[in-house]
Amino acid sequence: MLDVVLPILIFASLALALLGAIRRIRLWRQGRPSPVSVLGGLAAMPRRYLVDLHDVVARDKVFANTHVATGGGFVAAAVLLILVHGFQFESRLLSWALLAATAVMFAGALRVAARRKNPPARLSRGPWMRLPKSLFAFASGVFLVTLPTAGVLPASFGGWALAAVLTLIVAWGISEMFLGMTWGGPMKHAFAGALHLAFHRRPERFGGGRSTGLKPIDLKDATAPLGVGKPADFTWNQLLGFDACVQCGRCEAMCPAFAAGQPLNPKKLIQDMVVGLAGGTDAAYAGSPYPGKPIGEHGGDAHSPIVLREGRALVDADTLWSCTTCRACVEECPMMIEHVDAIVDMRRFLTMEHGNTPNKGREVLENLATTDNPGGFDPASRMNWAADLDLPLMAKRGTADVLLWMGDGAFDMRNQRTLRALVKVLRAAQVDFAVLGNEELDSGDVARRLGDEATFQTLAVRNAATLAKYRFREIVTCDPHSFHVLKNEYPAFGASYAVTHHSTFISKLMEKGRLALGEWTGGRVTYHDPCYLGRYNGEYEAPRNALKGIGIKVVEMERSGFRSRCCGGGGGAPITDIPGKRRIPDMRMEEINSTKADIVAVGCPQCTAMLEGVVGPRPEVLDIAELVAAQLVAAPAPARGADKRVQVERAVEVVA
Amino acid sequence: MQRDGNGNAATEPSLKVAALVSVGRHPVTGRARRAEYDARAVEIGLSLAKGGDLSLVHAGASSPETEAALRGYLGMGPGAVDVLQQPEGSDVVPALESWLRAAGPRVVLCGARGETGEGSGLVPFILAERLGWSLVSGLAEIESVDRDTMTVLQALPRGQRRRLKVRLPAVVTVDAAAQPARQSAFGPAQRGELHRVASEVVPDAAAREWTVAPARKRPKRLKIVKAASARDRFKAAAAKAEGSGGQVLTGVSAQQGAEAILKLLREEGVLR
Ligand code: SF4
Numbered sequence: 040m041l042d043v044v045l046p047i048l049i050f051a052s053l054a055l056a057l058l059g060a061i062r063r064i065r066l067w068r069q070g071r072p073s074p075v076s077v078l079g080g081l082a083a084m085p086r087r088y089l090v091d092l093h094d095v096v097a098r099d100k101v102f103a104n105t106h107v108a109t110g111g112g113f114v115a116a117a118v119l120l121i122l123v124h125g126f127q128f129e130s131r132l133l134s135w136a137l138l139a140a141t142a143v144m145f146a147g148a149l150r151v152a153a154r155r156k157n158p159p160a161r162l163s164r165g166p167w168m169r170l171p172k173s174l175f176a177f178a179s180g181v182f183l184v185t186l187p188t189a190g191v192l193p194a195s196f197g198g199w200a201l202a203a204v205l206t207l208i209v210a211w212g213i214s215e216m217f218l219g220m221t222w223g224g225p226m227k228h229a230f231a232g233a234l235h236l237a238f239h240r241r242p243e244r245f246g247g248g249r250s251t252g253l254k255p256i257d258l259k260d261a262t263a264p265l266g267v268g269k270p271a272d273f274t275w276n277q278l279l280g281f282d283a284c285v286q287c288g289r290c291e292a293m294c295p296a297f298a299a300g301q302p303l304n305p306k307k308l309i310q311d312m313v314v315g316l317a318g319g320t321d322a323a324y325a326g327s328p329y330p331g332k333p334i335g336e337h338g339g340d341a342h343s344p345i346v347l348r349e350g351r352a353l354v355d356a357d358t359l360w361s362c363t364t365c366r367a368c369v370e371e372c373p374m375m376i377e378h379v380d381a382i383v384d385m386r387r388f389l390t391m392e393h394g395n396t397p398n399k400g401r402e403v404l405e406n407l408a409t410t411d412n413p414g415g416f417d418p419a420s421r422m423n424w425a426a427d428l429d430l431p432l433m434a435k436r437g438t439a440d441v442l443l444w445m446g447d448g449a450f451d452m453r454n455q456r457t458l459r460a461l462v463k464v465l466r467a468a469q470v471d472f473a474v475l476g477n478e479e480l481d482s483g484d485v486a487r488r489l490g491d492e493a494t495f496q497t498l499a500v501r502n503a504a505t506l507a508k509y510r511f512r513e514i515v516t517c518d519p520h521s522f523h524v525l526k527n528e529y530p531a532f533g534a535s536y537a538v539t540h541h542s543t544f545i546s547k548l549m550e551k552g553r554l555a556l557g558e559w560t561g562g563r564v565t566y567h568d569p570c571y572l573g574r575y576n577g578e579y580e581a582p583r584n585a586l587k588g589i590g591i592k593v594v595e596m597e598r599s600g601f602r603s604r605c606c607g608g609g610g611g612a613p614i615t616d617i618p619g620k621r622r623i624p625d626m627r628m629e630e631i632n633s634t635k636a637d638i639v640a641v642g643c644p645q646c647t648a649m650l651e652g653v654v655g656p657r658p659e660v661l662d663i664a665e666l667v668a669a670q671l672v673a674a675p676a677p678a679r680g681a682d683k684r685v686q687v688e689r690a691v692e693v694v695a
Numbered sequence: 696m697q698r699d700g701n702g703n704a705a706t707e708p709s710l711k712v713a714a715l716v717s718v719g720r721h722p723v724t725g726r727a728r729r730a731e732y733d734a735r736a737v738e739i740g741l742s743l744a745k746g747g748d749l750s751l752v753h754a755g756a757s758s759p760e761t762e763a764a765l766r767g768y769l770g771m772g773p774g775a776v777d778v779l780q781q782p783e784g785s786d787v788v789p790a791l792e793s794w795l796r797a798a799g800p801r802v803v804l805c806g807a808r809g810e811t812g813e814g815s816g817l818v819p820f821i822l823a824e825r826l827g828w829s830l831v832s833g834l835a836e837i838e839s840v841d842r843d844t845m846t847v848l849q850a851l852p853r854g855q856r857r858r859l860k861v862r863l864p865a866v867v868t869v870d871a872a873a874q875p876a877r878q879s880a881f882g883p884a885q886r887g888e889l890h891r892v893a894s895e896v897v898p899d900a901a902a903r904e905w906t907v908a909p910a911r912k913r914p915k916r917l918k919i920v921k922a923a924s925a926r927d928r929f930k931a932a933a934a935k936a937e938g939s940g941g942q943v944l945t946g947v948s949a950q951q952g953a954e955a956i957l958k959l960l961r962e963e964g965v966l967r
């Protein structure tokens with residue numbers, strides 16, 4: 040009897056799954072076009088899955104093994120099931136292989152079940168709680184019906200009653216595993232996830248690459264929507280990406296805004312986008328809500344507004360404005376979903392269509408448009424901080440080895456100290472550098488992350504035109520935000536330069552022996568990784584090397600390196616200032632305090648400002664440039680042929 | 696009442712409102728932008744004409760720069776600005792007057808002070824005079840609009856407010872007392888239309904005599920405080936400056952009023 044029922048069951052469910060897949064694909068195709076290489080993507084997919092995705096999953100060793108056993112066991116079992124019971128291939132070997140696969144899967148399912156016993160808050164419940172049972176049903180059902188084909192039991196074993204029971208168990212398993220994959224259910228992540236990996240909007244991220252710059256909007260194209268106002272305004276592969284979410288909550292556990300009680304939870308946001316693409320409400324969501332916002336009050340569909348000016352739709356504006364664009368969620372997401380892209384896309388619509396950037400947003404954006412800096416300072420006063428330093432100006436020199444990009448910190452009294460320290464270091468190392476002076480404009484970082492792509496592009500184009508006038512080997516800056524924008528976002532506007540963060544530059548100077556440094560005698564030092572240097576640009580080592588170069592042994596925080604927690608200063612978050620239960624810099628300072636450090640070394644004007652804004656007692660906040668400058672021994676580089684080096688580099692510059 | 700008039704919009708035709716907008720100039724960089732007070736006038740216009748019958752008009756010379764500045768108003772929501780083509784050195788009042796006569800708004804809003812050109816001068820006053828419409832300066836808020844009148848709050852120095860009943864049509868000027876203008880959004884600013892309208896050109900004879908210089912902050916009159924103790928000094932600093940010696944003239948003839956003003960100006964040393 041089983042050999043009649045099973046093929047029918049298998050092929051009927053495969054056919055239904057196919058129908059579901061077509062329906063799901065049509066949902067994704069509601070999005071805007073996005074060019075991808077279909078065959079190339081599909082060909083690259085297994086590698087992306089096995090290497091890139093598993094690299095992220097493997098940060099949780101236990102669960103990685105669980106997933107390999109369950110997922111690998113299932114894929115093998117599914118293929119063999121179709122061969123052995125669907126097509127009824129009579130092969131002992133295949134049957135035994137199927138038994139093995141289901142056994143492995145069963146073992147994996149045991150671990151899944153164990154994890155679900157007392158699930159951490161970041162995991163979603165709801166349908167996910169039944170998943171281990173469904174896995175058991177599939178693995179054990181298929182195992183049992185395969186015993187006769189493998190010759191372990193006689194074909195007639197147990198009679199029709201047992202066969203009926205087994206059929207039901209297998210049917211349960213198959214419907215979760217096959218139908219759930221395309222009709223929606225926990226297993227959807229496998230189907231959508233595989234395609235998401237194949238058609239990812241940032242294929243550069245695979246194979247150890249990095250792609251963090253925001254994508255420009257073509258403002259000249261009057262038909263292109265200004266950001267995302269309704270789910271269908273996302274590109275189709277963004278929608279596909281949302282659908283791939285496994286609700287593992289790793290993003291939620293990392294999100295500083297969520298931890299601070301601001302109304303944002305990256306996991307919920309992605310799930311809301313899934314609600315948006317399929318239509319409905321968030322009532323079925325079974326994970327942590329946005330802090331302070333009950334579940335079940337929001338909903339929408341692909342062609343309705345995501346945010347309403349007044350009233351509730353899919354998401355509230357303050358959710359989108361809570362994000363610091365720290366990328367902790369993206370870094371942690373095993374499905375490689377791009378939360379920050381989505382958030383900025385939606386912010387673009389709020390700013391450029393609604394004209395509704397909260398709190399100081401309007402003022403900052405107006406200042407950027409009229410004075411080229413967010414503070415509204417007189418652009419002719421950009422160089423006032425260096426009135427006594429006699430800095431060489433590019434306008435006069437035309438060429439230099441290094442272009443020192445000052446950033447808007449030039450207007451900020453605290454950051455001016457950092458800039459002065461950096462100048463001191465550069466001079467001590469006899470670096471040939473110059474500044475743009477008053478020709479420099481804001482890089483556009485804040486405008487872009489507040490969704491004002493128009494102002495960003497204006498600034499980018501004007502800065503690019505200024506840079507094109509001069510010749511230099513590299514740009515050095517002490518502002519990771521300028522660094523990121525210049526390095527990763529300006530190339531789209533025709534400005535491709537070698538850009539270096541000052542910590543990297545200083546550590547290279549140290550390697551070359553260009554700095555005469557005294558020994559560190561200060562206290563304990565910890566280092567706070569800026570998001571825009573670390574996660575955005577992968578630079579974790581250079582700042583630590585620079586500190587090591589002056590004899591500092593960094594006491595690491597629990598969250599450091601790629602898991603560093605944001606200071607709360609990115610993405611215009613201090614400008615939009617969405618209230619939460621706590622402040623993000625306070626939380627970060629607690630982590631700093633728990634290292635018992637006397638000094639926290641930073642490498643970013645925003646981090647400096649945010650961390651110094653925390654009430655004491657707290658460690659002193661000092662930029663790497665300040666720490667290094669303080670260790671400079673009076674005489675300039677004691678020059679084992681340092682002069683020669685300078686000349687050699689000049690020669691390089693002339694050729695370039 | 697027009698402002699909650701969603702329900703009776705069908706019976707009552709929506710209120711026709713016009714706003715005069717000029718090209719502003721950023722105080723620090725001198726870049727063309729939407730003028731601060733004109734933008735506030737548009738803001739009031741938008742909340743007044745919820746039904747959508749707000750029209751914007753600008754009279755002046757066209758250049759890419761001025762057009763970009765005018766788009767700043769479009770970014771607040773209105774769909775179009777009528778741009779009356781007026782070459783440099785022409786008197787904008789006749790052109791605005793005939794435009795207003797043709798458009799027939801019930802309320803005309805404009806900034807109390809422009810940032811360039813003659814928007815900072817007597818334009819609203821002359822317009823009101825020529826049209827025979829009421830004029831209110833320093834508007835803080837429009838409370839309600841009826842068929843022939845509206846009730847407004849006028850801003851007086853030191854945060855005081857005066858409630859006025861104004862016969863319509865009326866010209867009102869708006870300054871810092873009114874609510875700030877909303878953000879200007881890029882999308883609507885780009886999509887909005889600048890309708891170039893040909894209009895009569897009258898050379899401005901008077902203006903030819905003038906020299907124009909950027910405005911500077913007026914020096915503040917020093918308060919001389921003779922106080923013995925810190926407490927007195929604090930009280931003097933915190934006290935609102937009592938306008939001493941002023942007088943309110945009511946029911947006097949124009950001649951008497953003018954004489955009183957002249958006398959004060961001489962006393963203050965403004966006229967010598
Ligand atoms: S978005 Fe990524 S990290 Fe967050 S719950 Fe979904 S799969 Fe997990």
Ligand code: SF4
Nearest residue numbers: 294362363365366368
């Ligand atoms: S970028 Fe940072 S703040 Fe924004 S959602 Fe992700 S983790 Fe949260």
